Amino acid sequence: MMIHIDGSYGEGGGQVLRTSLSLAAITGNPISIYNIRAGRKNPGLAAQHLTGVRATATICDAEVRGDTLGSMMLEFIPGGAVKAGNYTFDVTQARQGGSAGAITLVLQTILLPLALATGDSQVTLKGGTHVPFSPPMTYIEQVYLPTLKQMGVEVEVKLNSWGWYPQGGGVVELLVSGGRKLAGVHLGERGDLQQVRGLAIATELPSHIPQRMASRAENLLTEAGFKHAIKPVREKGVAPGTGLFLTAEYENSLAGFSALGRLGLPAEKVAQMACEELLKFHQTGAVVDEHLADQLLLPAALASEKSEYHVAEVSTHLTTNAWVIEQFGLARVTVDEGEKLVTVKPLISFPFEH
Numbered sequence: 001m002m003i004h005i006d007g008s009y010g011e012g013g014g015q016v017l018r019t020s021l022s023l024a025a026i027t028g029n030p031i032s033i034y035n036i037r038a039g040r041k042n043p044g045l046a047a048q049h050l051t052g053v054r055a056t057a058t059i060c061d062a063e064v065r066g067d068t069l070g071s072m073m074l075e076f077i078p079g080g081a082v083k084a085g086n087y088t089f090d091v092t093q094a095r096q097g098g099s100a101g102a103i104t105l106v107l108q109t110i111l112l113p114l115a116l117a118t119g120d121s122q123v124t125l126k127g128g129t130h131v132p133f134s135p136p137m138t139y140i141e142q143v144y145l146p147t148l149k150q151m152g153v154e155v156e157v158k159l160n161s162w163g164w165y166p167q168g169g170g171v172v173e174l175l176v177s178g179g180r181k182l183a184g185v186h187l188g189e190r191g192d193l194q195q196v197r198g199l200a201i202a203t204e205l206p207s208h209i210p211q212r213m214a215s216r217a218e219n220l221l222t223e224a225g226f227k228h229a230i231k232p233v234r235e236k237g238v239a240p241g242t243g244l245f246l247t248a249e250y251e252n253s254l255a256g257f258s259a260l261g262r263l264g265l266p267a268e269k270v271a272q273m274a275c276e277e278l279l280k281f282h283q284t285g286a287v288v289d290e291h292l293a294d295q296l297l298l299p300a301a302l303a304s305e306k307s308e309y310h311v312a313e314v315s316t317h318l319t320t321n322a323w324v325i326e327q328f329g330l331a332r333v334t335v336d337e338g339e340k341l342v343t344v345k346p347l348i349s350f351p352f353e354h
């Protein structure tokens with residue numbers, strides 16, 4: 001039976017679409033989404049979303065209607081179970097003249113369908129790897145995937161080329177182990193902060209930029225009394241770009257914070273922005289950062305047991321994603337706004353019957 005999703009619900013952004021696509025592929029359920037990204041200034045499918053649609057359609061052999069740039073309506077009818085395989089998806093194929101669309105979001109759309117499918121997959125993604133309003137690839141490597149690993153998802157990733165806004169051109173390779181069964185997560189206590197790991201990176205820019213970012217971050221973290229290991233790195237790239245990516249490594253959990261550089265923004269200021277985010281999080285005492293909070297819902301809904309985690313902030317991304325998951329009847333998500341506690345109780349056990 002076709003599931004109808006109102007893309008304007010809550011946050012009304014791209015995540016409503018991406019979660020729906022992942023779940024359509026996993027369950028084999030046809031979906032129809034309308035009002036796609038109606039909450040955004042530039043509604044409808046942008047290059048990143050269209051790439052996500054095409055990538056998901058490829059892996060489950062879906063019949064698709066409405067898959068054009070700017071489309072606010074999509075019908076997606078899976079043709080069968082998700083097929084493991086060797087795939088390449090490039091956001092520039094969705095938009096002539098190029099795009100820095102976030103491939104990390106495309107990655108998150110197809111990752112769980114491939115992890116649950118029979119057989120291993122090799123995927124190459126091309127586009128933006130570190131662009132605003134999306135998880136930086138470094139966050140995927142250092143926070144998202146290690147947390148999913150605790151749930152039983154096995155992925156190896158390699159960043160072959162950095163892709164910044166507006167040029168894009170980044171390349172990421174993934175090896176996804178198939179046939180996984182997911183366990184729940186229990187992140188109620190984070191334990192002590194062991195260290196802050198950091199990458200101060202610049203491509204096609206002078207080496208003083210990562211060095212200045214690193215030393216400002218080191219000063220701020222030392223002042224806060226944190227142990228740290230910040231690495232200044234300068235690399236070749238397709239275009240200039242810079243940023244600081246921090247991971248707070250607690251005894252039981254990981255949280256990520258970052259800031260991207262841009263022309264006119266001093267390296268020290270970039271460092272300060274990322275450190276302030278980390279310090280703000282640390283003071284809340286929470287276990288899961290605001291972004292991981294919404295990203296963990298999908299794997300938790302597909303697990304064989306209950307998950308529970310304590311978040312820094314209840315964002316509309318979180319409540320909206322919970323709503324999308326409930327539209328598929330897969331899990332009951334409870335968000336205790338006072339305690340900032342998210343509980344996900346799967347209702348259907350894997351493997352899903354097609």
Ligand SMILES: Nc1ncnc2c1ncn2[C@@H]1O[C@H](COP(=O)(O)OP(=O)(O)OP(=O)(O)O)[C@@H](O)[C@H]1O
Pocket residue numbers: 011012013014015016037040048049105132133134135136139256258290291292294295317
């Ligand atoms: N700095 C960050 N670190 C980690 N994750 C992030 C960061 N910024 C955004 N995200 C994540 O990126 C996702 C963005 O979802 P959103 O619905 O806004 O998608 P989008 O496709 O960019 O859509 P839109 O253009 O409609 O905003 C969310 O899961 C959010 O948690």
